[in-house]
Amino acid sequence: MIPDPAPRLADAVREATAVLAAAGVPSPKVDAELLACHLLGVGPGRVRAMVLGDTPAPAGYAELVAERARRIPLQHITGVAHFRYLELAVGPGVFIPRPETESVVQLVIDWLRDAAPSTHPKVVDLGTGSGAIAGSIAHEVPGAEVHAVEFSEFAHAWAAKNLLPLGVRLVRGDLRDALPEHNGTFDVVVSNPPYIPAEAVPNEPEVALHDPPEALYGGGADGMELPAAAAASAARLLVPGGYFVMEHAEVQASWIAAMLERSGLWSGVTTHLDLNGRERATSAVRRPAPTRSDERMSQ
Structure with missing residues (x-):
């Protein structure tokens, strides 16, 4: 049995943005992108470029989005605060x-x-x-x-x-x-x-x-x-x-x-x-x- 292919990063980020917005997260699109950055090990600019192509979403992305939708702070999920x-x-x-x-x-x-x-x-x-x-x-x-x-x-x-x-x-x-x-x-x-x-x-x-x-x-x-x-x-x-x-x-x-x-x-x-x-x-x-x-x- 062939496993289902991973969703495209663009689709995953779009869906994550909708999920986070519905949960009342103040900056849903930014947080969706930053969670992808965390898993992919790249910066926001690179993620925004990647969503223009067919890059697959990283493994575990949906799980992190679900955590953020429960209003767990983004920084607790990524372990990093930028200051x-x-x-x-x-x-x-x-x-x-x-x-x-x-x-x-x-x-x-x-x-x-x-x-x-x-x-x-x-x-x-x-x-x-x-x-x-x-x-x-x-x-x-x-x-x-x-x-x-x-x-x-x-x-x-x-x-x-x-x-x-x-x-x-x-x-x-x-x-x-x-x-x-x-x-x-x-x-x-x-x-x-x-x-x-x-x-x-x-x-x-x-x-x-x-x-x-x-x-x-x-x-x-x-x-x-x-x-x-x-x-x-x-x-x-x-x-x-x-x-x-x-x-x-x-x-x-x-x-x-x-x-x-x-x-x-x-x-x-x-x-x-x-x-x-x-x-x-x-x-x-x-x-x-x-x-x-x-x-x-x-x-």
């Missing part, structure tokens, strides 16, 4: 980095280029997750000494895979009290802490069911406990004149800016937009500690 110039190993237990966080990395890189006091700046990423931020800085800023902190055992394991080859100094610890031996020595502190309020369950099944809760919820009804802790740690870890930037939800921008202003520890508090025009991050510069003469003048 700036990196391919990061990801899977269950670690937050999948989002494209909007790439703009946070750019803020750090721009500051290091324009204002860093040294060609060998010292940078720390608090709550590194997969290592996307820390790894990108290490990759794109030659000479930087990059540290990263992660509390979750599972996320730390993924971060180790991604960061150790890049020379990042990864520690397992809590962003609230990490690295006390480095107090007052970092030029940059960057953080994308958990910040979702307790009752704000994400709509997307990929996030609600597959991103670890400890990477989503910031603590407290407003989700602000960990962002506030990240700011306090940044004030502790930075040199005077050092740069702090933190990602947050759009609706939290004014609260975070007011918190930083109110503390008296920061100057140049600035809210930054992402590529979609949303208030995605806030930055500030660490004020020098007041001198005794400053204190006397204020009395």
Whole structure:
């Protein structure tokens, strides 16, 4: 008995796109193509060329499409998340980095280029997750000494895979009290802490069911406990004149800016937009500690 021939790649991708669209996947055609890329070991451009001919669909393609239709994250299926110039190993237990966080990395890189006091700046990423931020800085800023902190055992394991080859100094610890031996020595502190309020369950099944809760919820009804802790740690870890930037939800921008202003520890508090025009991050510069003469003048 002659086995049925494999369907053409073009037909399989077309059918997969329809299946994923029916399942509510936000980008069905792109995901259908990326699953084919994963199995064929080629890039999207090559797959788009291959569907113009009679190339057969790769073995196992329908099974991966069925997984994605169950709203399992694409990155969990392929084991890879693309972030700036990196391919990061990801899977269950670690937050999948989002494209909007790439703009946070750019803020750090721009500051290091324009204002860093040294060609060998010292940078720390608090709550590194997969290592996307820390790894990108290490990759794109030659000479930087990059540290990263992660509390979750599972996320730390993924971060180790991604960061150790890049020379990042990864520690397992809590962003609230990490690295006390480095107090007052970092030029940059960057953080994308958990910040979702307790009752704000994400709509997307990929996030609600597959991103670890400890990477989503910031603590407290407003989700602000960990962002506030990240700011306090940044004030502790930075040199005077050092740069702090933190990602947050759009609706939290004014609260975070007011918190930083109110503390008296920061100057140049600035809210930054992402590529979609949303208030995605806030930055500030660490004020020098007041001198005794400053204190006397204020009395």
